Amino acid sequence: MIDPRTRDWSYDIARRLGIDLGLFAPLRRPGDPAGVLRPEVLAETGLTGPVPVTTVGSHDTASAVAAVPAVRERFAYICTGTWSLAGLELDAPVLTEASRLANFTNELGLDDTVRYLRNIMGLWLLQECVREWGDPDLPQLLSAAAEQPPLRSVVDAGDAAFLAPGRMPQRIADACRASDQPVPDSPAGITRCILDSLALAHRRAVAEAQSLADHPVDVVHIVGGGTRNALLCQLTADACGLPVVAGPAEAAALGNVLVQARAGGLVGDRAAMRELVARTQPLARYEPRGDPARWQAAEARLTGR
Template structure:
């Protein structure tokens, strides 16, 4: 019997890590083998992911993990790498916070597929960084014209580790090009918007084989082959929701991190106009489930403030926030005005001023404003999800 642990590569918006997991007698034991920063790189006015730095961190983590039974990879959604005919990467992947997609939906996509039709076909909430809009923004670029393959970030890492290409479904469902009722491509949307679905590798599902570590990867990491790689729920939220320790049917979840995602796990999508107007999304999960949720700006607000303040200790900020007056000022934690990096404390103060509320005067007051705003946003999201899906909620699980 193989007693080696499983390896999980988890790429988040601010850091990545390689974990090992052992399952014994009904107990899951996790060990963090290596954690590494995920720091975007700005060149001129363009924001990119440092994908080669992330890949190097993954190799370091697999080396630290030692012998493993298999490997799985998850990451954030919507972003991707473009490959040429030889399988070489055509430039660093764009960061979803890059501003090149501003106004693309209104100029390029919605004249061909109006928002209500687009939502009814894909179930995905409007966000300017959705993969559909990223591809529309790149339509006339030499890079996209030279591309023969598009791989979502976990699929790109899988390709580099195994040499095999695929498009895992939970992450693909965030592209706004998947029909959540069928789990297949929304071909009519692609045709009307000029998206070539031939760019995408064949769909694969969580649990499907995704190849084995290549010989040069084995040498680089010191592992002995064969080491299989399996597709997992490669959108990190899909994996997080799959791990919710729910024993009851009527549960809600809050997944906290750079983004917060609050909602329900359903058997079928909710595609009505009221759901679209409430900005809920229908992303696919494991075993045919639908993650019906609202995206909330999350702890990005606080992390950007800390960056502006020179990275003060989090514990001191939270202690100060606990002493600050509650609900003195709150902001809309889903406001696109908070999407871009930089100058976050000033933007929060401006939002408070514009709504006739007192401006936070200190880092502690700003932190309190952020946390109160997130709490209210989570409460609204769960209440709205329960109403729109016509499903009661008996318990809320919070996972990270």
């Protein structure tokens, strides 16, 4: 129902479907006023009205991307958590058949930008394994995983076989066995397989986004909870062959607040918002290491390309 070019309701589609667009509310952009808090909310919170309500980036990935601490325009982002959402910030949508077949979406962001991205299975794989293992000490597990042989076995992190909860370690082992790869037989080995596989999925998404959008980048920003996983951040830098800047972990909340602050005249444009995040939030930088050919070989082993 939305025209990706005009960023408004699609009058053509509505006409073809016989839908009266008068039934729909006007679309609001992040930063637009939405009204004021209701009296019952004022009473519950103890606030004195009127308190303005401001629209923000939605869904939360839009707020997270608004808080990416980019100092240059040519960046890719990966919002990490249960899912990884990897892509680019563009001025216009990519509406090609190749883009559709590659499973990229055009989603609106702050200032009518386009979040051109792919949804990737994220740390859900590790979360489910950790649950099966009885919640072991995560820093110790990641430290042990870092000592495992790299790229020994990789799986397709987007495989529908990994969507459901339960028996995740067994399903990962089964996937390795089915593809004639060494089967990891310890929590550390399975964890390394998961993180190598996620880094490979990040590599694929960042590379394909650049190609499909004809938009090269020179840095990858990782935001969200996955920024606390230093091994995943380093492996993503290695896989992409690009520097990774990790942080902030609470990017969605920060982007939400910054859009409201801008609406209130407390901060400047999008660049100023990002400069503020870069200046005030703890960030970690990871430079690519190792032989890029190893990642290409792992990709070929997994996809045949």
